[in-house]
Amino acid sequence: MKSIRLLLALSFVISISRAQTNHYTISFENxxxxxxxxxxTFPNITTDTLAVRMSRTSPGRYALHEFAKNVYGFKAYDGKGNLLKVHRPDPYQWQVYGHDGTVKIEYLLFANRGDGTYSQVDETHAHLNIPATFMYAPSLELRDIEVSFVIRKNLNWKVATQLPLVSGTTYAAPNLQYFMDSPVEISNFGLREFQVDGQTIQLVLHHNGTEEELNTYFEKVKKVVLAEKEVYGELPDFDYGRYTFLVCYIPNASGDGMEHRNSTILTSTRGLANGGMEGNIGTVSHEFFHAWNVERIRPRSLEPFDFEEANMSGALWYAEGFTSYYTNLILCRAGLISPKEYIEGLTGTFNYVWNSPATHFFNPIEMSYQAPFVDAATSVDPVNRENTFISYYSYGSVLGLALDLSLREIGLNLDDFMKLVWNKYGKTQTPYTIEDLRNTLNEYAGKEFGETFFGSYIQKSEMPDYESLFNAVGVGLTTNPNIPYLGISARLNGDGNGEITSNPKMGSPAYEAGLDKGDVITAINGEKFPDGMQFDAFISQFKPGDVLKVDFERFGLPKSTNVTLRPSSMYTIVVKEDETLTKKQRNTRKEWLKLP
Structure with a gap:
């Protein structure tokens, strides 16, 4: 973040000794x-009124979250301890006036969601996302900050954070932006670390497992770190020579991952002994890749991060999506999943993107603009996401795949393109625009190639020729015209009826027949659903071209319609056997997956 970078160049020792430092304390008696x-405590206030507020957003998230809702018991005092008057001009801020140049505030925070966005306090840990925890004074955003954590020694708590240590359990930040970007885990965690090119990579793991499990998982994390370093050729220059994985794999957490400048939050209910060893490592891969792509290769549209309004960017297909492309590719390159698992595992995301009607409404840039409505955002009114939205994570991921395979057809590759973007924008910490990405691809692969890719797949929603691209690496892409397609999901109620649980896909047989979400199907061709049979299994007994008479109820009234089944457009991605491949196909696949 721009304001961070400007101040990190200053001497930190000199910085924290200045008088104008805001001081926080947090304790956990209850x-x-x-x-x-x-x-x-905010000293040296020169204005009559000091406004303090809770953030409405959090770095790495793009929707509003209204953290002020969990604050109560607010009081304000002057430097002598006298109670001050407070005015609430809106739900997010408190205006304090009548002070003597010092304002001290206190409040209680309720926190019970352990993930990358919120905070959680209980007797297992204090898991703190800073924007969800600490009030701030917008007028003092460039001030130094010190924060003291009053830990529960009776619970053997320790502190882990990317913030630099002052002494004891007091830590510092050079300004508000850095403070807000620095999550904290306080618990009885395990710690492992290793050195890479003079920098320290730490794994802080709060879990209910064994030391042996921690050691085994640490080896997997090391492999991910080194494989991702190979993409860019070097690690980022971490601000204090340290990067920390803050990991909570506990039953009371919520599954999430959230990148920060020199750390990441990783949470899951899956312990290492019950599937987490393999199931959680993908989030490690995704979030550490963000240390380059997002945190330093950073969209200009997110600079500086706004804590009062939703942050909108049209570059999330690249920032999040290309990171998602590398997530499992890195696991394959690191030997943590097999090439077959990786390649055939592309199937679900591929079908989700290219069978969505949403490509008719939004291109990847416009899909990125939807983030404030979908990134853990909440609403009570129904939406039509099945037909209008594709996750920019998934959309960008399959476009990253297409770009990588397309570049390999002309003797280039996505790794070297990412290195070029890194050197131009990440290493220099120059925020980029989408036009910068376009020009960089033109520079790397030639103007005709770059203009075609951006013109067809980024500014438009056309589909690359994946059949040809996959064939070049010995992978098959097929559809089965004998599988019937209806276009809805339904939940069987156990009484022979089935309720439609999703908006029908636009253009599907169900959509054109007038079926809708909430309709209760009472019979198909005069028959109830057999007990124990899934809806998809029931439909699979028919053939494309069959006409189904569907009886259903809507708002309690009986209705009927005819539906003509069509061939499914679902794709199957399969790895072709080595002996069937040409030497060029084998070599291209080997280079792509970095096989020995």
Whole structure:
């Protein structure tokens, strides 16, 4: 973030000694009821009124989250301890006036969601996302910050964070932007670390497992780190020579991953002993890749990060999507999943993207603009996402795949393109625009190639020729015209009826027949659904071209319609056997997956 980078060049020792430093303390006496007690002191206030507020957003998230809803018991005092008057001009801020140049505030925070966006306080840990925890004064955003964590020694708690240590359990930040971007895990965690090119990579793991499991998982994390370093040729220059994985794999957490400048939050309910060893490592891969792509190769549209309004960017297909492309590719290159698992595992995302009607409404840039409505955002009114939205993670991922395979057809590759973007924008910490990405691809692969890719697949929603691209690496892409397609999902109720649970896909047989979400199908061709049979299995007994008479109820009234089944457009991605491949196909696949 721009303001971070400007101040990190200053001497940190000199910086924290200055008088104008905002001080926070946080304690957890009532952790059993998910409360934290927080104080903040703002000295040398030169204005009559000091406004403090809770953030409405969080770095790495793009929707509003309204953290102020969990704050209560707010009080403000002057430097002598006198109670001050407070005005609430809106739900997010408190205006304090009548002070003597110092304002001290205190409040209680309720926190009970352990993920990358929110905070969680209980007697297992204090898991703190800073924007969800600490009030701030917007007018003082460039000030130094110190924060003291009053830990529960009776619970053997320790502190882990990317913030640099001052002393004891007091940590510092050079400004508000860096503070907000620095999550904290306080618990009885395990710690492992290793050195890479003079920098320290730490794994902080809060879990209910064994030391042996921690050691085994640490080896997997090391493989991911080194494989991702190979993509860019070097690690980022971490601000204090350290990168920290802050990991909570505990039953009371919520599954998530969230990148930060020198750390990441990784949470899951899956412990390492019950599937987490393999199931959680993909999030490690995704979030660490962000240390380059997003945190340093950073869209200009996210600079500086706004804590008061939703942050909108048209570059998320690249920032999140290309990172998603590398997520499992890195696991394959690191030997953590097999080439067959990786390649055939592309099937679900591929079908989700290219069988969606949403490509008729939004290109990848416009799909990225939807982030404030979908990135853990909440609403109570029904939406039509099945037909109008494709996740920019998934959309960008399959476009990253297409770009990589297309570049390999002309003797280039996506790794070297990412290196070029890194050297031009990430290493220099120059925020980029989409036009910068376009020009860089033109520079790397030639103007005709770059203009075709951006013109067809980024500014438009055309589909690359995947059959040809896959064939070049010995992978088959097929559809089966004998599988019937209806275009809805339904939940069988156990009484012979089935309720439609999704908006029918636009253009599908169900859509054109007038079926809709919430309709209760009472019979198909005069028959009830057999007990124990899934809806898809019931439909699979028919053939494309069959006409089904569907009886259903809508709003309690009986209705009927005819539906003509069509061939399914679902794709199957399969790895062709080595002996069937040409030498060129084998070599291209080997280079792509970095096989020995």
């Amino acid at each position: 952790a059993v009821h998910h409360e934290a007690f927080i104080t903040a």
